[in-house]
Amino acid sequence: MLFYIIQRIGLSVLILFLVLLTLFALIHIIPGDPVSIALGPRATPEIEARFIEKMHLDKPWYEQFVVFAVGALKGDLGEDIFTGQKVSDIIFSQLPYTIALALSGLGWAVCIGIPLGCFSASYPNSLLDRMLGVISVGTIAMPSFVVSIYSLLIFAIMLNWFPVIGAGEKGDLIDQLHHLVLPAFAVGLGWVGYLARMVRASMLEVLSENFIRASISFGIPRVKIIYLYALKVAILPTITLIGIGFGGLLSGAVFAEIIFARPGIGKLIYDMVEARNFPVVQGSVLITAFMFIFTMLVTDLIVAYLDPRLRKKL
Amino acid sequence: MTPDHAILDIQNLSLDYVSSSGRMHALRNINLTVPKGKVVGIVGESGCGKSTIAAASMRLLSPNAEIVSGSIRFDREDILSLSEKEIRNLRGSDMAMVFQDPMTSLNPVFTVGNLMTDLLYRRTELSRNEKRTLAIEMLDRVGISDPALRFDQYPNEFSGGMRQRICIAMALLCNPRLLIADEPTTALDVTMAAQIMSLLKDIKNDFSGSILFISHNLGLIAEICDEVVVMYAGEVVERGTVEDIFYHSRHPYTRKLIECDPTIIPESDKQLPTIKGYVPSLQYVPEGCIYADRCHEVLPECSQVHPKETQIDGKHFFRCLLAAANDHVVEKRSPGAAVLPGTDENKPPAAPCDDHLLTVSNVNVRFRNQGVLSAFIRRVKYPYIDACLDVSLTIKPGETYGLIGESGSGKTTLGLAIMRLTEFAKGSILFDNQDIRELDQSGLTEFRRQVSMMFQDPIASLSPRKTIIDLIREPFDINDTSGVDIDSEITRLFDMVGLSHSFKSRYPHQLSGGQARRVGVARALAMSPKLVIADEPTAGLDVSIQGDVLNLMNDLQAQLGLSYLIISHNLPVVRHISDQIGIMYMGRLVEQGRKKDIFRSAAHPYTKALLEGVPQPDPSKRRDNLSIIGEIPSLSNRPPGCEFHTRCPHADELCRTTFPAPNDLSPDHTVLCHYPL
Numbered sequence: 001m002l003f004y005i006i007q008r009i010g011l012s013v014l015i016l017f018l019v020l021l022t023l024f025a026l027i028h029i030i031p032g033d034p035v036s037i038a039l040g041p042r043a044t045p046e047i048e049a050r051f052i053e054k055m056h057l058d059k060p061w062y063e064q065f066v067v068f069a070v071g072a073l074k075g076d077l078g079e080d081i082f083t084g085q086k087v088s089d090i091i092f093s094q095l096p097y098t099i100a101l102a103l104s105g106l107g108w109a110v111c112i113g114i115p116l117g118c119f120s121a122s123y124p125n126s127l128l129d130r131m132l133g134v135i136s137v138g139t140i141a142m143p144s145f146v147v148s149i150y151s152l153l154i155f156a157i158m159l160n161w162f163p164v165i166g167a168g169e170k171g172d173l174i175d176q177l178h179h180l181v182l183p184a185f186a187v188g189l190g191w192v193g194y195l196a197r198m199v200r201a202s203m204l205e206v207l208s209e210n211f212i213r214a215s216i217s218f219g220i221p222r223v224k225i226i227y228l229y230a231l232k233v234a235i236l237p238t239i240t241l242i243g244i245g246f247g248g249l250l251s252g253a254v255f256a257e258i259i260f261a262r263p264g265i266g267k268l269i270y271d272m273v274e275a276r277n278f279p280v281v282q283g284s285v286l287i288t289a290f291m292f293i294f295t296m297l298v299t300d301l302i303v304a305y306l307d308p309r310l311r312k313k314l
Numbered sequence: 315m316t317p318d319h320a321i322l323d324i325q326n327l328s329l330d331y332v333s334s335s336g337r338m339h340a341l342r343n344i345n346l347t348v349p350k351g352k353v354v355g356i357v358g359e360s361g362c363g364k365s366t367i368a369a370a371s372m373r374l375l376s377p378n379a380e381i382v383s384g385s386i387r388f389d390r391e392d393i394l395s396l397s398e399k400e401i402r403n404l405r406g407s408d409m410a411m412v413f414q415d416p417m418t419s420l421n422p423v424f425t426v427g428n429l430m431t432d433l434l435y436r437r438t439e440l441s442r443n444e445k446r447t448l449a450i451e452m453l454d455r456v457g458i459s460d461p462a463l464r465f466d467q468y469p470n471e472f473s474g475g476m477r478q479r480i481c482i483a484m485a486l487l488c489n490p491r492l493l494i495a496d497e498p499t500t501a502l503d504v505t506m507a508a509q510i511m512s513l514l515k516d517i518k519n520d521f522s523g524s525i526l527f528i529s530h531n532l533g534l535i536a537e538i539c540d541e542v543v544v545m546y547a548g549e550v551v552e553r554g555t556v557e558d559i560f561y562h563s564r565h566p567y568t569r570k571l572i573e574c575d576p577t578i579i580p581e582s583d584k585q586l587p588t589i590k591g592y593v594p595s596l597q598y599v600p601e602g603c604i605y606a607d608r609c610h611e612v613l614p615e616c617s618q619v620h621p622k623e624t625q626i627d628g629k630h631f632f633r634c635l636l637a638a639a640n641d642h643v644v645e646k647r648s649p650g651a652a653v654l655p656g657t658d659e660n661k662p663p664a665a666p667c668d669d670h671l672l673t674v675s676n677v678n679v680r681f682r683n684q685g686v687l688s689a690f691i692r693r694v695k696y697p698y699i700d701a702c703l704d705v706s707l708t709i710k711p712g713e714t715y716g717l718i719g720e721s722g723s724g725k726t727t728l729g730l731a732i733m734r735l736t737e738f739a740k741g742s743i744l745f746d747n748q749d750i751r752e753l754d755q756s757g758l759t760e761f762r763r764q765v766s767m768m769f770q771d772p773i774a775s776l777s778p779r780k781t782i783i784d785l786i787r788e789p790f791d792i793n794d795t796s797g798v799d800i801d802s803e804i805t806r807l808f809d810m811v812g813l814s815h816s817f818k819s820r821y822p823h824q825l826s827g828g829q830a831r832r833v834g835v836a837r838a839l840a841m842s843p844k845l846v847i848a849d850e851p852t853a854g855l856d857v858s859i860q861g862d863v864l865n866l867m868n869d870l871q872a873q874l875g876l877s878y879l880i881i882s883h884n885l886p887v888v889r890h891i892s893d894q895i896g897i898m899y900m901g902r903l904v905e906q907g908r909k910k911d912i913f914r915s916a917a918h919p920y921t922k923a924l925l926e927g928v929p930q931p932d933p934s935k936r937r938d939n940l941s942i943i944g945e946i947p948s949l950s951n952r953p954p955g956c957e958f959h960t961r962c963p964h965a966d967e968l969c970r971t972t973f974p975a976p977n978d979l980s981p982d983h984t985v986l987c988h989y990p991l
Binding site: 221222306 | 372374402403404405406407410411413415418419420421422423424432433435436468470471481484485488687688691692
């Protein structure tokens with residue numbers, strides 16, 4: 001088990017290095033002179049020279065990469081070109097909003113989607129199962145920005161139950177939660193259907209296993225068989241999926257963040273790409289990649305913890 | 315007998331499976347009683363409804379099953395009319411079941427202790443600790459060593475035999491009045507199966523309830539049952555006491571089934587007994603006797619009149635017109651007759667030829683079981699497991715070598731090494747005096763024309779997307795066959811293996827196991843090889859078909875002068891066809907010799923255990939003690955000294971420390987043992 005964890009961490013470091021390299025390359029491959037793009041046409045040669053020196057643009061690319069990588073390792077992601085703020089500060093001021101959104105969005109999807117999947121699987125091909133199937137596919141197919149706009153229209157504007165934009169007053173937890181409801185709903189709705197489908201499929205497979213038949217033959221109550229005996233086996237592939245989903249939402253909640261005008265990493269990256277503010281883009285993509293890899297590591301460890309067959313092999 | 319004495323009483327039960335392709339009449343007019351405190355066996359070939367009866371008795375039927383008529387009473391309660399809650403209360407507490415495959419019958423993500431204590435959920439008066447104590451006692455009862463320690467382990471930490479013990483412990487935990495054992499040893503190796511049978515017999519002695527024991531193996535039925543029910547194609551054809559069935563059977567099917575049992579086939583050069591034809595489709599049940607078209611004593615009226623169940627004496631019932639006729643003479647078997655005869659030497663010895671077709675010398679095959687990095691970090695000096703160790707054998711032209719071993723003994727690996735489908739680390743393999751390691755690509759192609767392989771699972775080893783004719787044509791497409799009339803070759807192969815030409819455009823899943831096996835034989839023989847490696851040629855086939863396949867292989871050998879290397883776990887099956895036999899244990903050939911050496915004077919205790927592990931279809935030959943205990947050690951942690959000493963009843967200090975040198979008892983008979991028997 002320890003060996004497995006070490007192996008996984010080693011692999012994660014390698015992936016992170018590759019991410020770093022790709023990011024670095026991407027920004028340098030993009031056509032155009034970074035100096036004129038960043039500073040605009042009216043910059044004086046002095047300003048340009050200062051910028052070049054500060055950004056190490058006069059050095060060969062591999063030296064630039066080393067500077068970038070070493071800085072990143074130390075936690076120094078550089079400075080915002082325009083404001084001179086530390087990139088790490090900018091990112092960490094936005095990150096909690098994104099994490100809150102991803103957690104709450106996936107959280108409610110998990111709480112609803114998994115029981116729905118179990119329910120469908122315990123009455124396969126019943127009318128309810130079929131209806132749930134249609135609804136699930138519908139929610140999967142609906143893009144989250146459509147859900148966002150409709151939920152804004154209905155719940156914020158027509159019914160006036162929830163605030164329209166923003167993330168709420170700083171320090172006012174109730175207000176922040178109030179602002180979180182609609183974005184979380186929009187982000188999670190597709191996941192409800194997706195998880196329900198996934199859980200239904202793996203539950204059906206598990207329910208046809210011999211050990212389930214054996215449990216029935218021992219007179220174990222049906223509810224316990226479905227929600228404990230079968231679910232603990234069937235949930236394993238879904239956990240991996242949830243991990244990937246969470247990682248994806250860290251940068252993928254951008255539609256919801258834009259529509260609801262919430263601060264967040266997705267929106268930050270979007271804005272900064274528009275502004276060609278490369279250090280911030282680099283830093284935030286790096287942080288999301290790191291979070292993603294970390295999430296996957298945790299997911300794999302959870303799965304290994306839950307599945308003794310896997311644990312034994314490690 | 316009044317039903318009052320019966321714990322399970324099935325009357326006139328008919329059951330259909332409904333699917334989009336029609337109704338399958340899976341059970342028809344079943345009568346069956348399990349008296350209190352008795353062991354009743356259900357025997358029959360696959361697909362004849364044995365397991366459906368078990369499932370119906372516990373109402374565990376699949377949703378597409380439909381009960382047409384009849385009743386099932388458990389201790390006078392009508393099972394079929396109970397509510398879902400009432401039947402659930404019976405399950406586990408009054409009736410319990412042990413399933414066929416122990417590897418998949420335990421939930422992998424819960425500890426054994428967790429699974430067991432959960433079964434006691436009805437006994438709310440017990441505390442957690444009391445439940446734990448009860449469960450540990452039961453594990454101890456079924457022969458799990460260190461039960462308190464193993465209580466907290468997960469199923470994957472147990473071997474197959476141990477898991478079956480746990481399944482039995484779970485079934486007995488609530489002290490049921492009826493225990494249903496559905497093929498409890500079929501998925502296990504010979505020595506493990508013998509241990510489980512011994513446990514079941516042990517339980518039978520101090521268990522107050524009844525046992526319904528389901529098996530396709532007559533030997534096991536004879537060993538444990540008081541009463542026997544013989545089923546064929548969804549009908550009970552005969553039932554009675556174990557003596558009635560084994561000594562005074564009336565139904566031709568029962569008699570034929572006993573005759574086909576590989577352990578009692580008398581002579582090796584004769585054709586093995588078989589039952590012609592196949593089990594009929596149960597969608598359109600014939601009007602007359604269901605067995606009529608396969609019966610060797612069929613009467614004209616058999617195909618028109620469906621025979622009634624006739625009682626002959628006491629508990630003996632059968633469904634047969636012929637046997638019901640008073641003047642029908644029944645040859646009676648007497649207890650202990652014609653069972654495990656000494657093998658005779660009637661089979662003419664292989665062509666007198668000193669040249670060896672195949673010479674395997676000191677072959678080692680090993681597989682890496684740890685990655686380079688992992689082995690380095692864990693300081694494993696030898697990151698391999700040895701699947702075959704110092705294996706040497708020779709096969710002459712026209713000879714058959716039977717390679718016997720339990721699962722994991724390396725017998726299939728050796729077969730693959732001979733085909734050069736896996737690399738071997740040491741030793742040499744000579745085929746026709748040519749070292750197969752030195753073959754280049756074209757030499758290898760030619761070599762594989764001369765050596766062909768029949769793979770284990772008859773149906774799964776055929777591509778499901780190809781028709782039978784394409785499958786048989788495949789070897790011709792792969793090999794260079796210019797100048798050969800492929801169509802006439804295919805016709806010849808179809809005739810040779812006795813496949814009907816109407817099968818040409820069918821797909822493998824539309825064939826029965828026996829038919830698919832014939833396709834496998836045709837594919838193996840397409841290139842007229844000199845040596846055929848047959849991996850478990852009869853595994854998964856019913857006894858009536860096994861003989862059929864072996865007869866075919868025997869005939870083809872006589873016609874074509876083939877050599878066979880037959881890999882099997884089943885000693886009685888290979889006995890009839892082999893000239894030489896080798897016994898593998900943990901990758902080594904522990905004993906090899908001529909057939910008579912092995913069967914008449916087995917020298918290795920393991921060989922002896924395998925021979926004794928075969929149950930005889932004769933109630934007077936019940937085994938009473940186990941000749942081998944324990945389990946096969948792990949290949950990655952071989953015991954020092956003689957590798958068999960951990961399970962050997964005769965082991966002493968020498969065996970525990972020193973590896974035995976090959977001991978030549980006669981020029982042909984070699985054994986790896988310090989003290990050959």
